[in-house]
Amino acid sequence: MKVFIILSFIINLVCPTVYNYHVFVYGTLKKGQPNHSIIINTTIGQAEFLSHARTVEQYPLVIATKNNYPFLLNVPGKGKLVHGEIYSVDQKMLDFLDEFEECPELYQRTKVQLEVQDGDGEGENTLKPGSIEEAFLYSTNTYEPEWLQKPTYDNYDTNGDHGLPYHEDTSPE
Numbered sequence: 115m116k117v118f119i120i121l122s123f124i125i126n127l128v129c130p131t132v133y134n135y136h137v138f139v140y141g142t143l144k145k146g147q148p149n150h151s152i153i154i155n156t157t158i159g160q161a162e163f164l165s166h167a168r169t170v171e172q173y174p175l176v177i178a179t180k181n182n183y184p185f186l187l188n189v190p191g192k193g194k195l196v197h198g199e200i201y202s203v204d205q206k207m208l209d210f211l212d213e214f215e216e217c218p219e220l221y222q223r224t225k226v227q228l229e230v231q232d233g234d235g236e237g238e239n240t241l242k243p244g245s246i247e248e249a250f251l252y253s254t255n256t257y258e259p260e261w262l263q264k265p266t267y268d269n270y271d272t273n274g275d276h277g278l279p280y281h282e283d284t285s286p287e
């Protein structure tokens with residue numbers, strides 16, 4: 115076990131992308147949104163901003179639950195082309211995000227096709243504008259049927275004119 119840990123540490127030093135995953139964030143994890151501090155918290159894990167991106171297919175991005183959570187419903191072809199940000203994250207950050215997003219109960223981590231919008235990433239892994247990339251995202255299949263009737267958004271902002279700011283309310287239903 116010890117040997118494995120040392121070996122993976124060395125591999126990660128030589129080739130840091132080996133253990134990295136691309137994650138597309140479209141909600142509260144984006145820059146300027148209430149949970150962005152998580153993805154830039156290096157005590158949790160590593161994350162590198164790669165680019166802005168838009169889904170290749172349309173999806174309903176709705177705001178639901180008493181806490182006004184944003185949810186991308188896993189219903190391709192309905193809703194809008196959804197804007198967000200692609201990050202390269204390590205295993206530790208991915209594990210933390212799975213837990214934070216209550217995956218797989220509330221959200222499920224699925225894969226999505228994205229069109230890279232600008233290559234304004236911070237490091238050498240910057241993506242090429244116009245290219246198609248695949249990334250994980252936290253979408254949901256476990257939604258209430260009436261959520262399909264809700265207004266849909268193309269670019270989530272907690273303080274948008276929908277008047278439904280995100281909040282954490284831990285009181286019982």
Ligand code: PCA
Nearest residue numbers: 139140141142143144252
């Ligand atoms: N957090 C994840 C999924 C929805 C949310 O608020 C994200 O920002 O992509």
